[in-house]
Amino acid sequence: MLSKNLQQVEENIALACEKAGRKREEVTLVAVSKTKPVSVLSEAYGIGVRDFGENKVQEICEKRESLPSDIRWHMIGHLQRNKVKHIIRDVALIHSVDTYRLAEEINIHAKKIKRIVPILIEVNIAGEATKFGVDAEETMQLAEEISKLDNLRVKGLMAVAPYVENAEDNRHYFQKIRELSVDIARENIDNVSMGVLSMGMTGDYTVAIEEGATIVRVGTGIFGARTYAANAK
Numbered sequence: 001m002l003s004k005n006l007q008q009v010e011e012n013i014a015l016a017c018e019k020a021g022r023k024r025e026e027v028t029l030v031a032v033s034k035t036k037p038v039s040v041l042s043e044a045y046g047i048g049v050r051d052f053g054e055n056k057v058q059e060i061c062e063k064r065e066s067l068p069s070d071i072r073w074h075m076i077g078h079l080q081r082n083k084v085k086h087i088i089r090d091v092a093l094i095h096s097v098d099t100y101r102l103a104e105e106i107n108i109h110a111k112k113i114k115r116i117v118p119i120l121i122e123v124n125i126a127g128e129a130t131k132f133g134v135d136a137e138e139t140m141q142l143a144e145e146i147s148k149l150d151n152l153r154v155k156g157l158m159a160v161a162p163y164v165e166n167a168e169d170n171r172h173y174f175q176k177i178r179e180l181s182v183d184i185a186r187e188n189i190d191n192v193s194m195g196v197l198s199m200g201m202t203g204d205y206t207v208a209i210e211e212g213a214t215i216v217r218v219g220t221g222i223f224g225a226r227t228y229a230a231n232a233k
C-alpha cells in the first residue's frame, strides 16, 4: 500500500508541476511519519524516501537511532525551547520557528556545536487562534530580528493552512504566503533568503505547488490515517 500511495502522490506532484510550468526538482516531498513506527519508516526508506517530517522531538530522537543516517529529519511541529538541544545536531531543517525566543535558543545550541542551522519562519496565515505561527503582519520584523543570530539561516516560510474540504479554498492563503516571502526577499536582509516555501499537506498539496510551494508535507496521503494511542498524545 505504501509504495502505491507514494506513487500516487508522486504522480500528483508531477502533474501539479507540469500545470504550473515548474520543474519536478523544485519541489521536495517530505513524508510526514509522525505516530508511525520505525518499521513503516524503514519501508518508506526502502522505496527511496529520504525526507521525513516529525512533530515531536522525542519521536525524532527515538526513530533516528534505528534508521539510516542519510535520512533528513524535518522538525515540523511546535518546538519547546528546552528540547532544542536534543535535535540540534541532526535536524535538517526546523520548519516551525515562530518567536525570537525560540530562535535565540536554537542559536545558542547551534553555536555550542559550531553548526549553522537552517530554519523556516512559521506563519499563522489564516490567523487561527488554535494554530502556532507568527502573524503575517509581524513576519518581516521577526525575520529582521532573527537575522542578527549568527548561527541561524532563515531559508523561507512555512504555513499550515486551515483544514478544508475543498483545497481551492486554501489557494488564496498559499498566494498570501508567497507574496509575503517576495516582500521579505526584497528587503535583502543578511542571513535571510526566501527560497523555501513549506506549504501544502495531504488535502491541498497540489494547489500549494501551483502557488509556489518548494516543500510539501504529506502524511496521510503516503502512510494512511494516523491512530493516536488513547492516553499518549
Ligand SMILES: *Cc1c(COP(=O)(O)O)cnc(C)c1O
Binding pocket: 032, 034, 055, 076, 077, 160, 201, 202, 203, 217, 218, 219, 220, 221
Ligand atoms: C501532520 C502534519 C502534516 C501532514 O498532514 P497530512 O494531512 O496527514 O498530510 C503536515 N504538516 C504539519 C505541520 C503536520 O503537523
